Amino acid sequence: MSTPPNPPSTPVGPPTEPTGTPTRETDSIPAPAQPLSLEKTPAAPATPEAPAAPEAPETAQAPEAPAAAAPEPVPTPSAFAPPAFAPPTPSAPAPAPAAAGFGAPGHPWGEPTPGFPGAQYPAYPQATPTGNGLAVAAVITGGFGIFLGVIPFLFWAGTLVAAVGVGLGIGGIARANKGAPNKSMAVVGTVLAVLGLLSSVGGFFLTALVVDRADSRVDRQIEEDWGPDGRHPGIEPWPSKSPSPTQVPGLTSAMQFGETYTYPNGIKVSLSVPAKYEPKSKYSGERIKNAVALTVTITNGSTTPYEVIYAVPNVRDDQGMTADMAFDSGSVPKMISGSILPGESASGILAFELPKGTRSITADISPGTGFDRVKYAGPIG
Incomplete structure (x- = not known):
């Protein structure tokens, strides 16, 4: 293979225009500043030329300002017109305070500045209660x-x-x-x-x-439960009072001690002949001086049991004074209490202290509540 004698040469650099071409005027564009570097910077490519800037239009002339109008005359204030406040005139700014020396006190609040005249603020309206x-x-x-x-x-x-x-x-x-x-x-x-x-x-x-x-x-x-007379059904009714008390001994007239009185329902009561009572203990003998003893006997002649509640006689001396009950331990009084069956009897002994020299006494007794009290009288036996 043979080499051609004159090979074509490769152009180096930008292309050039032919001879005789008119040159165009362009503004020079300054090249950008290159950064400092130790490396080799490659060559920048060719920049095409920028077109020419258009020409600026002519500036229009500003219109002339109109002439200033003459100031209007200030009207004269009326005597009845309210006073008007003139706006404050601006004053020259206060000079800045000089720098205080070491240890000199500075002005903490600055110089006072002129302000608007004080005006009275309206009072705050009172709040109306929202509820009641x-x-x-x-x-x-x-x-x-x-x-x-x-x-x-x-x-x-x-x-x-x-x-x-x-x-x-x-x-x-x-x-x-x-x-x-x-x-x-x-x-x-x-x-x-x-x-x-x-x-x-x-x-x-x-x-x-x-x-x-x-x-x-x-x-x-x-x-309904106890009956009209206040007693439970089945219990012997209360003895009826005698229709003619003057005809019944023991109710209007006194009976002799030892006699027995019989009520209409069959209940019987009697008081024995009073006898002198001798105390049983030495201590009682010092207190009991002139006492008489009475024996109370209650007999149930009815057909139902009889409950004795309180059967104590009232004793009085021959002057009508009430005698006190004597108490001798273990001996008197012995009262009747409890239930007495039909046909049976119960007895109790009681002693009463009387004034010295008393010869006769009176007494009355009832076998229980609801019964008439039977009267007795007689000498001390």
Whole structure:
């Protein structure tokens, strides 16, 4: 293979225009500053030429300013016109304070600056209450007062609640007169509280009526259980009083000691002849000086058992003075107590201290409650 004798050469650098081409005027563009570096910077490529900047249009002339108008004359103030405040004139700024030396006090607040004349501020309006809780409380307490006042045995509680409601209602009305709302509610609460007081009065009478009816029912139940004479059915009825007491000895006239009195139901009672009592112990002998002993005997002549409750005679001397019962340990008194069966008898011994020289005594005794007391009289045996 053979090499051609004259190979084509490669152009180096930018292309050049042909000879005779007119050159265009361009603005020179300064090259950007290259950073400092130790490395070799490659050559920048060729930059195409920038087109020429268009020419700036001509600046329009500004219109002429109109001439200043003449100042209008200031009108003369009227004698009746209100005074007007003139705006403050600006003053020259205060010079800055000189730097204080070491240890010299500086001005902490600066120099005073002129201000506008002082004006009186209007007073703050008082806040109107947004609610009236007393009115609501009066309505509630008034209603509870009416409810409690009509209930028996709780009328006193209704009275207290209603009295509180009256106070709350009056307070609510007073607050409403000062600007608070719910005045009508306060009036309603006061009226309800007054009605609660009246209902408490009615509740008192209602309680009295309930108590009266309860007593009547209890009395009726007792009458049904115990009978009209107050005795349980099956127990011997109370002895009837004699239709003519003047004809019965022992009731209007005294009987002799030792005699027996018989009641219409068959119960019998008797007192023995009084006899001088001798104390059984030395200690009792020092206290008992002139005592008489009486023996009480009760016989059940009825058909049902008889319960002895209290059978103690009342003894008086011949001057009508009541004798005191004597107590001798282990001996007297021996009282009758307990139930006596039909046909049986029970006895007891009692001693009574009398004044010295007493020769006769009187006594009366009853075999139990509900019986007439039988009278005895006679000398000491």
